[in-house]
Amino acid sequence: MPIGSNKLLNSIINTWPNSHINIPQSAKKMEALIPSWAVVTLICVATLAFVSKTFFQKSQNSLYLPPGPKPWPIIGNLNLIGPLPHQSLHKLSQIYGPIMQLKFGSFPVVIASSAEMAKQFLKTHDHVFASRPQMAAGKYTTYNYSNITWAPYGPYWRQGRKIYLSELFSSKRLESYEYIRVEERLAFLKRLYLLSGKPILLKDQLSRVTLSIISRIVLGKKYFSESSKSEKSIVTLEEFQEMLDELFLLNGVLNIGDWIPWLKFLDLQGYEKRMKALKKKFDRFHDYVFDEHKARNLERGENSNIKDLKTKDMVDLLLQLADDPDLEVKLTYNSVKGFTQDLVAGGTDTSATTVEWAMSELLKQPNLIKKANEELDRVIGRERWVEEKDIPRLPFIEAIMKETMRIHPVAVMLAPHLALDHCNVGGYDIRKGTRVFVNTWSIGRDPSVWDSPEEFRPERFLGKAIDVKGQNFELLPFGSGRRMCPGYSLGLKMIQSSLANMLHGFKWKLPDDMKEEDLSMDEVYGLATIRKFPLVAVTEPRLPDHLYHM
Numbered sequence: 001m002p003i004g005s006n007k008l009l010n011s012i013i014n015t016w017p018n019s020h021i022n023i024p025q026s027a028k029k030m031e032a033l034i035p036s037w038a039v040v041t042l043i044c045v046a047t048l049a050f051v052s053k054t055f056f057q058k059s060q061n062s063l064y065l066p067p068g069p070k071p072w073p074i075i076g077n078l079n080l081i082g083p084l085p086h087q088s089l090h091k092l093s094q095i096y097g098p099i100m101q102l103k104f105g106s107f108p109v110v111i112a113s114s115a116e117m118a119k120q121f122l123k124t125h126d127h128v129f130a131s132r133p134q135m136a137a138g139k140y141t142t143y144n145y146s147n148i149t150w151a152p153y154g155p156y157w158r159q160g161r162k163i164y165l166s167e168l169f170s171s172k173r174l175e176s177y178e179y180i181r182v183e184e185r186l187a188f189l190k191r192l193y194l195l196s197g198k199p200i201l202l203k204d205q206l207s208r209v210t211l212s213i214i215s216r217i218v219l220g221k222k223y224f225s226e227s228s229k230s231e232k233s234i235v236t237l238e239e240f241q242e243m244l245d246e247l248f249l250l251n252g253v254l255n256i257g258d259w260i261p262w263l264k265f266l267d268l269q270g271y272e273k274r275m276k277a278l279k280k281k282f283d284r285f286h287d288y289v290f291d292e293h294k295a296r297n298l299e300r301g302e303n304s305n306i307k308d309l310k311t312k313d314m315v316d317l318l319l320q321l322a323d324d325p326d327l328e329v330k331l332t333y334n335s336v337k338g339f340t341q342d343l344v345a346g347g348t349d350t351s352a353t354t355v356e357w358a359m360s361e362l363l364k365q366p367n368l369i370k371k372a373n374e375e376l377d378r379v380i381g382r383e384r385w386v387e388e389k390d391i392p393r394l395p396f397i398e399a400i401m402k403e404t405m406r407i408h409p410v411a412v413m414l415a416p417h418l419a420l421d422h423c424n425v426g427g428y429d430i431r432k433g434t435r436v437f438v439n440t441w442s443i444g445r446d447p448s449v450w451d452s453p454e455e456f457r458p459e460r461f462l463g464k465a466i467d468v469k470g471q472n473f474e475l476l477p478f479g480s481g482r483r484m485c486p487g488y489s490l491g492l493k494m495i496q497s498s499l500a501n502m503l504h505g506f507k508w509k510l511p512d513d514m515k516e517e518d519l520s521m522d523e524v525y526g527l528a529t530i531r532k533f534p535l536v537a538v539t540e541p542r543l544p545d546h547l548y549h550m
C-alpha cells in the first residue's frame with residue numbers, strides 16, 4: 001500500500017488518541033495563542049511521520065530477514081569487523097548461523113557460511129546474485145567497470161566471459177601455451193638450484209614464475225626487465241610486482257566511501273587517491289604494450305586477419321576483437337585494458353600465494369614432504385622432471401593442493417555478489433541491492449563437514465571424489481556458477497606442476513634457527529589473503545646434477 005493512501009491516512013487521523021487526554025488550562029491558553037493553520041500543519045506533519053514510521057516498520061517486519069546483530073546508526077555493524085573480516089564473520093556465524101544479515105555502513109550485507117547456503121546463492125539462485133556492487137576499486141582501477149571481475153551482470157559481462165572461455169581459456173589454447181609454462185618452470189627450478197643452501201624468500205620466486213608465465217601468455221612477452229631497469233623495458237620486475245600488489249590490496253580493502261556514500265568525498269583512508277595514481281601507472285603500461293602490438297602487427301601485415309589466432313597472444317586477440325564490427329557489444333580500448341589487467345592480475349598473486357601456503361603447511365609437517373617424495377619417486381623416478389600430464393597419477397600432490405585450498409582459500413570470501421532482485425533464500429527474504437559474501441574460509445572449517453578441520457591433513461581427500469571445480473560446495477576456492485573463476489584450469493596447471501617439481505627437485509627445510517612450531521600461519525586480508533610473514537626456506541637438490549643444467 002502506498003504511504004500516502006487516503007484510507008490509511010483517514011483511519012489513522014480518526015483514531016488519533018486525543019479524546020482521552022486531559023488538556024491542562026495553561027495548554028488551553030497556549031492553544032488560543034497558536035493560529036489554527038499552524039495547529040493543522042503540526043497535526044499533518046506529526047500524522048505523516050507516524051504513518052510513514054508505522055508503515056516502514058510494518059514493511060520491514062513483514063520481511064523475514066536472516067538473523068544478525070543490531071546495527072548502529074551510520075556505521076551499521078562495521079564496529080564488529082576486525083582487520084581479518086572473514087574471521088570476524090566466521091565468529092559471528094557461530095552465533096547467528098550459516099546465513100546472517102549485517103549492515104556495513106548504509107548497505108545490507110548477507111554472509112553465507114555453509115556449503116548448503118553457498119549452493120543456494122551460487123547455484124539455486126545464481127541468476128539473481130550474479131552481479132557485482134559498484135565500488136571505487138572497480139571504477140578507478142578497472143576503467144569504470146570495463147573488466148570482467150567488476151562488470152555488472154549483463155550483455156557486456158556475458159560477452160566478455162564468452163571471449164575468455166571460448167577463446168582465451170579453451171583447452172586447445174591452454175595446450176598451445178604449454179611450452180611457455182615448461183620454459184618458465186625450468187628457469188624457476190634452475191634459480192632455486194642456484195640459490196640452494198641459502199635462505200630464500202619463496203614468494204618472490206613464485207611471483208616471478210607465475211608473472212612470467214601469465215605475461216608471456218597474455219602480453220606475448222615479459223614486458224618487465226628482470227635485473228635493473230634496462231633501456232628497453234617499461235618497468236622492472238620489482239615495479240610491476242608492486243603495481244600488482246597495490247592493485248590486489250586496493251581491490252580488497254574496506255573503503256569507507258563504498259559503504260557510507262555520503263562520506264565518500266572525504267576519502268578518509270586515502271584509498272581513492274591511491275587508486276587514481278595506480279590507474280595512471282597501468283595506463284602508461286597498457287599504452288606502451290598496445291602500441292608495440294599494433295606496430296608489430298602492422299609490420300607483419302596481419303592486423304585484420306581475425307581467423308589466424310594460433311600464433312597470437314591474448315592482447316593481439318583482444319585488439320582484433322575491438323575492431324570487430326559484428327560483436328554484440330562493442331569492445332572499446334578501455335575494455336581491452338580492463339580485460340588485460342584482469343588476466344595479468346587475476347592469475348599471478350592467486351597462484352603464487354596458494355603455493356606459498358602449501359609449502360608453509362608442509363614445512364610444519366616434514367612427514368608429509370616425505371610421503372610426497374615417495375609418490376614422486378615411485379611414479380616419476382629420479383631421472384626427469386614432472387610434466388603437467390603426470391598430475392592425475394599423483395593423487396597425494398593433488399590432495400595437498402586441495403587441503404591447502406580448503407584451509408587457505410586465497411579469496412576467502414570470493415568476490416562480492418549483488419542481489420539483482422528480491423529473493424527468498426533458505427526461507428529468508430533477501431532484498432534487492434543486498435551485497436552477498438560467501439565465506440569459503442568458514443566453510444572450510446565447518447566441523448559438520450570436515451573432521452578436525454583445523455588440522456592440515458591431505459589424506460582426507462585420498463579416494464574421495466571432491467574436486468575444486470565448483471561442483472562441491474564444501475570446497476570452493478574458485479567460486480561456482482556464473483561468476484566462477486574463468487582461469488581456474490590455468491591456475492591449477494601452474495600451481496600443481498610448480499609444487500610437484502619443487503618437491504621432486506629439492507629437499508626443503510626452515511632456516512637454521514627456526515623450529516616448525518615457530519612458523520606463524522597469520523594472515524593479512526585482501527582480495528588475496530596472504531601470509532603475514534613471508535615464508536623463508538632453504539633448499540637442497542635431490543635429483544642428479546645434470547637435470548639442473550638445462
Ligand code: HEM
Pocket residue numbers: 148149150161214342343344346347348350351354410411414415416477478479480482483484485486487488490491492495
Ligand atoms: C589459484 C588460482 C586462482 C584462484 C584461487 C582464483 C579464484 C577466483 C575467485 C574466488 C573468483 C571469484 C568468484 C566469485 O565471484 O564467485 C575469481 C574470479 C575471477 N578470476 Fe580467478 N582465481 C585463480 C586464477 C585465475 C587466473 C589464472 C585467471 C586469469 C588468468 C583468473 C581470472 C579471474 C577473473 C577474470 C575472474 C572474474 C570472473 C567474473 O567476475 O565473472 N583467475 N577467481
